[in-house]
Amino acid sequence: MSDKNSASSSIPRPQVLTTRALAAIERFSHIEAVSGIVLLLAAMVALIWANSPLADSYEHFWNTQLTLGLGEFTVSCSLHFLVNDGLMAIFFLVVGAEIRQEINDGALANLKLATLPLGAALGGVMMPAIIYMAFNQGTEASTGWAVPTATDIAFAVGVLALLGKSIPGGIRVLLLALAIIDDIVAILIIAVFYTASLDYLGLVVAMSGLALVLLFQRMGIGKAYVYILPGAIVWFGLLKTGVHPTLAGVILGLMTPVNSKPATERPLDTIGRSFHELIDRFSHSSNSPGEVAKPLKQLQQAQREILPPVQRVQVGLHPWVAFGVMPLFALANAGVGLQGINLDDDVSRNIFMGVISALVLGKPLGIVLASFALVKLNVCKLPEGVTWSGIGLVGLLAGIGFTMSIFISSLAFSDPAFLSSAKLSVLAASAVAAITGLIWGKIKF
Numbered sequence: 001m002s003d004k005n006s007a008s009s010s011i012p013r014p015q016v017l018t019t020r021a022l023a024a025i026e027r028f029s030h031i032e033a034v035s036g037i038v039l040l041l042a043a044m045v046a047l048i049w050a051n052s053p054l055a056d057s058y059e060h061f062w063n064t065q066l067t068l069g070l071g072e073f074t075v076s077c078s079l080h081f082l083v084n085d086g087l088m089a090i091f092f093l094v095v096g097a098e099i100r101q102e103i104n105d106g107a108l109a110n111l112k113l114a115t116l117p118l119g120a121a122l123g124g125v126m127m128p129a130i131i132y133m134a135f136n137q138g139t140e141a142s143t144g145w146a147v148p149t150a151t152d153i154a155f156a157v158g159v160l161a162l163l164g165k166s167i168p169g170g171i172r173v174l175l176l177a178l179a180i181i182d183d184i185v186a187i188l189i190i191a192v193f194y195t196a197s198l199d200y201l202g203l204v205v206a207m208s209g210l211a212l213v214l215l216f217q218r219m220g221i222g223k224a225y226v227y228i229l230p231g232a233i234v235w236f237g238l239l240k241t242g243v244h245p246t247l248a249g250v251i252l253g254l255m256t257p258v259n260s261k262p263a264t265e266r267p268l269d270t271i272g273r274s275f276h277e278l279i280d281r282f283s284h285s286s287n288s289p290g291e292v293a294k295p296l297k298q299l300q301q302a303q304r305e306i307l308p309p310v311q312r313v314q315v316g317l318h319p320w321v322a323f324g325v326m327p328l329f330a331l332a333n334a335g336v337g338l339q340g341i342n343l344d345d346d347v348s349r350n351i352f353m354g355v356i357s358a359l360v361l362g363k364p365l366g367i368v369l370a371s372f373a374l375v376k377l378n379v380c381k382l383p384e385g386v387t388w389s390g391i392g393l394v395g396l397l398a399g400i401g402f403t404m405s406i407f408i409s410s411l412a413f414s415d416p417a418f419l420s421s422a423k424l425s426v427l428a429a430s431a432v433a434a435i436t437g438l439i440w441g442k443i444k445f
Contacts, residue, residue, distance in 0.1 A: 036158020096253015123370025206237025364395030399433030
């Protein structure tokens, strides 16, 4: 006991405080509601900034050119491009890994499990698109039909977390599965409908990057940083091809292995053996750094391999995506200058009304109707603990489009006035959907 007390007392007070603070931050970063709040705050800052006396600096800042040069070779891009086309690839990498895991052992692992979220998600994609087109059919704004079809996973799950433990676990699983299928559909829509004519040389470059990824996997290379080079090659190839380069993240996420690499013994067995070997070597007074280096390295490798790569990607990148990439994206894209929006213009007004109606009404209507039809036709059953009130809650929260809807808006509209109208309507609709979902959840659960 005295040894323990003396060891504790020998730790400097600043170190103790720092350890406690870092532990609190670690716990805080894994609370799902927090990431949604941070995302909302970033969007609010962008809106205030874009409508303040410093509004000109908003556009100027995000259009700032960054140049990287080596001799006569230089690459230049804007901060906005870096966020939307560069950092968002990391967001899509996590999305791809989530999809890969759900297909392997989650809510999409078999047709029986996937039928309800798949049908509900398709209903939640088709109904908003129909409602949007009812406002914009035959106009320049028809290209934005996909804007209200997406669901923001982080924001929707964050709002659900605010309702607390009164919400059955089945509702959260259903919302996650539905949002993931939504993302798959959104990714397919981006690839098919928002891609220019293909440059096949870029396709060759992308394929060479994918081949390098497969080679590294066959070689048993598990270090994440090694895959930065082939990932960059795939990203550049897709950029040159004409496909949106962030899809590189999705492809790499889907290629991430769901099992740890083959080894002569299980990671837990390696940890046990190495641990006992370390104790044995430290028990001898003659031990040296060289003697403990090998078991320490084995411990480190086994610790990494306990989690399969697809989970390591999600765990490792989640804090960076939730508290870095997505808030930066919101800050760079949610700054809509209200003075630049003219809702007296028929097209801009129809975009605004179409997106809001599609997200706030179309999403829950499509999800509930599709779910009702599937259950009544005995194609599937409601998950255990999930009632029709729960389906309604999932539908309302699925109307939070936010990140993905804003992202698709930037691809669908080249006219600044139309883009501003679409972004503002996404922000307004997402806020209404979140508030309505919270009220519904408080009343029904």
